[in-house]
Amino acid sequence: MSVTLKDVALAARVSISTASRALGGSGLTSERTQQRLTRIARELGYRPNPIARGLKTGQSRLVGLLVHNLANASFQVMAEVVQARLKALGYQMLLCIAGDDPQLESDTLTTLADHRVDGLIVVPTGKNGARLTALANEIPIVCLVRRDDGTDLETVLADDSEGAFVGTRYLTGLGHRRIGLIVGRPDTTSGRERLSGYVRALREASIPVDDTLIHAGHFEPETGAASCRKLLDLTEPPSAIFVANHEATLGVLRVTAERGLSIPDDLSLLCYEHSPWFEWHRPAISIVDNGARDLANLAVDRLLHRMDAKGNGADSVREYRVGARLVIRDSCRPFDPAARGSSATKLSRSKA
Template identity: 85%
Template sequence: MTVTLKDVAQAARVSVSTASRALTGTGLTSERTQQRLTRIARELGYRPNPIARGLKTGQSRLVALLVHNLTNASFQVMAEVVQARLKALGYQMLLCIGGDDPQQESDTLTTLVDHRIDGLIVVPTGKNGPQLKALAKDVPIVCLVRRDDATDLETVLADDPQGAYLGTRHLIELGHKRIGLIVGRQDTTSGRERLSGYVRALREAGIAKDDTLIHAGHFVPETGATGCRKLLDLPRPPSAIFVANHEATLGVLRVTAERNIAIPDDLSLLCYEDMPWFEWHRPAISIVDNGARDLANLAVDRLLQRMDAKGNGNDGVREYRVGARLIKRDSCRQFDAPPPARSAKSKSSSSKSSAAKSAKV
């Protein structure tokens, strides 16, 4: 049976209000009474009801983080950072997965309202602006990674235009002129801005944009796999591929393995968003790092200020940017340099394997 506050009060022979003040550390109760009530509550197995307490105090001590998936390593890092920061302040984090699906996002927002959350950090789909605006009247909200263009909610973004520009320019400086791009949906902030950085770098280098080298789609591995196949099957395939989101990278690596493509000897590969095994991979994968840890820390800072009735985000700033950086490893090589020589045995084995893979594909 559930032990209630009334049970604790009866066991201690005090009123329910005295027991409540003692166990919450509020009100005028002596230290001796507080210690005795705490001991009795522990012996009885009493656990406070956070929902009931939230109704009484107006605070649930619950903060939600709503992301699309945990396939993306950046979202994993963000969840770890947000949870650690909130836990240190006495909050519990509710981790919600929206699947980048507007209906699922809407249903989740409704559920979070029922749980009376104290704050929300959300990676929005961009399709539920009115619902977010309505919720923001009662709950402090910070958008992360993406902007919801239908709202004026405070937003923390990576410098995706600059990150994609740096990555594309790096490949151009290595001599690549046919650079494939696999990027996210163009109705999202990150998808649009990473494409814009890619186009800017091409334009500055005097390279014409070729739409056959650009593949946009949902943030899932299959987008990477489909895009990679289309690029490799072109009459003039690219000498380098820039995969501009983490989920798509997983699909690209699957296809290059299926087709026995040697990286970077046969194809230079540059990816977006870092994770530990990219550095351990052989060859180690060059990436544009979007600063997931810094993004999460800044989002928590902004949310906490908005949760503070004194500040509540009234500094006039609505959008913050975290710088992206290029990390050069071993998956990109100079295009005009001859590939490292392979042994006759390796060439024969590679040729047979490629033929077998091609037959399957």
């Protein structure tokens, strides 16, 4: 049987209210009493009920972080940063994964509200704006990575349009004119903005936009694999592929390996979002770093500000941006028209 506060009070021969004040650190008991109660509670194996304590104090000391998956290295970094920042302030983080599923997201939001979290950082699916708006009347909420167009909640975003523009411009600067793009869903902030940055860079280089080179889909490895196969099977396949989300990159690397293609000799490859594994890969993969660590830190800053009663509703700014940057490694090379014939032959053979 679990040890209750009443058990601790009986062992210490004090009232339950005295035990509660001492173990709650209210400062209303002497230091000697607090130390004695703490020792007795530890010896008995007493663990306070955070939900019950939250009902009494109005604070659960819990903060929710709701992301899509942990396959994406950016979400892993964000979870580590958020947990470390909150732990230093005496909060516990509840990590939840919604799988980019609107219904699961809605159910998870209900669960977090039932646990009376003190705040919430959410990477929204974009399909529960009304639910988030209603919940924000009870809980401070900050959206991260994506904007939910159905709500005006404070949001922290990467500069995805500029990041995709810089990445694509790097490839055009290397002489590539047929650049495949594998990007997330166009109904998401990141997917829509990364596509727009790609298109802007092509137009700046006077390269026509070819829809057969653009593939959008769910944020998962299979999207990358299926899209990569379609790109490589084109009559005139791309000389470079820009994979604009981390999950799809895993599928692209699998397909290029299966087809025996050499990067960057047969195909230049540029990926979005940082992962230590990309640097360890051979060849090391060039990336557009979306600044996951900075995004997470800023989201925590904004949430803590909103959790402060004096800060709630005090700011008119609703959207914050963190700049993306190009990290050049070894997976891209200048386009060589003379070598294009042999590469195209190898790509053609890889279809068999």
